[in-house]
Amino acid sequence: MIKPKKSVAQMAAYLNGKHSHALLSQNARLMKLDSNEATISPSPRVTAALTSFIQEGPLNWYPDVDSRELIQKLAIYTGCPESFIQTFNGSDNALETICRTFIEPGDEVILCMPTYDHFRVYAESCDATLVPVFGKNPFLTKTEKLITVATNQTKLLYIVNPNNPTGLLYSVSEIERILKVLPDVLVIVDEAYFEFCGLTMASLVNQYPNLIVSRSFSKAFGLAGLRCGYILTHPDNLMAINKIRIGKNVNSLAQVAAVSALDDLEYMEHYVSEVKMARKWLAGKIRKMGLKIMETPANYILVEVAHPLQVIDHLETHQVFIRDRSFFPQLEGLIRISIGHQLLMERFWKVFEKIPTAFLVGGNGAQIPDNLAIQ
Numbered sequence: 001m002i003k004p005k006k007s008v009a010q011m012a013a014y015l016n017g018k019h020s021h022a023l024l025s026q027n028a029r030l031m032k033l034d035s036n037e038a039t040i041s042p043s044p045r046v047t048a049a050l051t052s053f054i055q056e057g058p059l060n061w062y063p064d065v066d067s068r069e070l071i072q073k074l075a076i077y078t079g080c081p082e083s084f085i086q087t088f089n090g091s092d093n094a095l096e097t098i099c100r101t102f103i104e105p106g107d108e109v110i111l112c113m114p115t116y117d118h119f120r121v122y123a124e125s126c127d128a129t130l131v132p133v134f135g136k137n138p139f140l141t142k143t144e145k146l147i148t149v150a151t152n153q154t155k156l157l158y159i160v161n162p163n164n165p166t167g168l169l170y171s172v173s174e175i176e177r178i179l180k181v182l183p184d185v186l187v188i189v190d191e192a193y194f195e196f197c198g199l200t201m202a203s204l205v206n207q208y209p210n211l212i213v214s215r216s217f218s219k220a221f222g223l224a225g226l227r228c229g230y231i232l233t234h235p236d237n238l239m240a241i242n243k244i245r246i247g248k249n250v251n252s253l254a255q256v257a258a259v260s261a262l263d264d265l266e267y268m269e270h271y272v273s274e275v276k277m278a279r280k281w282l283a284g285k286i287r288k289m290g291l292k293i294m295e296t297p298a299n300y301i302l303v304e305v306a307h308p309l310q311v312i313d314h315l316e317t318h319q320v321f322i323r324d325r326s327f328f329p330q331l332e333g334l335i336r337i338s339i340g341h342q343l344l345m346e347r348f349w350k351v352f353e354k355i356p357t358a359f360l361v362g363g364n365g366a367q368i369p370d371n372l373a374i375q
């Protein structure tokens with residue numbers, strides 16, 4: 001066996017949700033609520049544009065490596081100049097490319113914990129020294145702590161906003177303080193769930209060259225299977241990133257789909273408002289069972305249960321797939337449930353309400369403070 005490099009040999013792999021072929025092909029009625037994808041198909045305009053592209057092509061040519069049409073549309077959507085925007089094969093690919101562009105072996109990378117674990121994998125595989133920062137309470141911001149742990153070796157700081165899975169949201173002024181105090185640290189604000197919460201740091205990118213905002217078409221736009229994401233940052237950063245970015249990775253179908261999705265914002269906005277209503281509805285039902293909930297500003301909720309693994313197993317026997325977060329430090333007892341359209345959440349509730357009470361109540365996690373739930 002050829003040995004992988006030391007950092008890869010030593011690191012823990014990212015644990016995916018249930019993406020297996022078997023699961024996806026099994027049956028249309030299973031409830032996939034484990035990866036926060038949209039639960040409905042993308043806009044009919046997207047489907048029409050994809051069909052026409054498949055028929056007329058050119059599928060035999062490489063895609064537009066500059067994603068020119070998509071970037072024009074993104075400039076309108078984000079309010080950022082085209083020169084500040086770059087597209088990727090999903091925002092994961094953007095995060096990975098950023099790590100490969102900026103991290104030298106031994107550079108410190110601050111992770112605002114607990115958080116989306118894939119970024120840890122990208123940073124670690126680039127031989128970064130990880131600096132995971134936990135606050136006393138995972139549902140409260142820790143701006144000053146993040147600032148004080150930074151050293152001369154710190155290269156990157158990663159914040160997901162709103163955070164996956166806690167839903168924690170840093171304000172513009174908190175992010176601005178970090179950007180001002182740490183001008184030599186590249187701050188990545190991952191806005192994969194921007195459309196659900198509406199708060200963005202996009203307007204800060206032309207003021208702070210040390211800021212990168214990353215976004216996704218996988219969540220509110222329903223394009224997870226096609227892979228498309230983008231970043232907003234100063235053109236100087238893009239110059240470096242573009243040296244190693246693989247433009248062909250943003251495939252033709254992904255570009256066609258993302259352009260058409262941006263042409264039908266109404267469809268996306270309608271879905272987002274349905275998710276918000278369904279989130280509130282389901283949270284109300286689960287709270288009435290006496291369980292503690294973190295109703296995040298994104299398309300998922302966290303629920304505190306006595307026996308997370310039994311709850312997950314029980315749901316899986318009913319073809320419902322959610323995500324265990326209870327093995328993360330500070331998230332003991334917590335499961336994450338993606339929220340989708342109302343009809344689906346009503347089907348979910350019918351299964352959830354029948355979970356044996358012994359699996360749900362009686363734990364001693366007490367992770368979610370009563371007075372912190374975001375309404």
Ligand SMILES: Cc1ncc(COP(=O)(O)O)c(C=O)c1O
Pocket residue numbers: 035036089090091092093116160164190192215216217218224228229
């Ligand atoms: C915080 C966060 N960032 C990035 C991603 C990946 O998004 P994409 O599908 O655009 O690669 C996810 C997916 O769950 C996520 O939760």
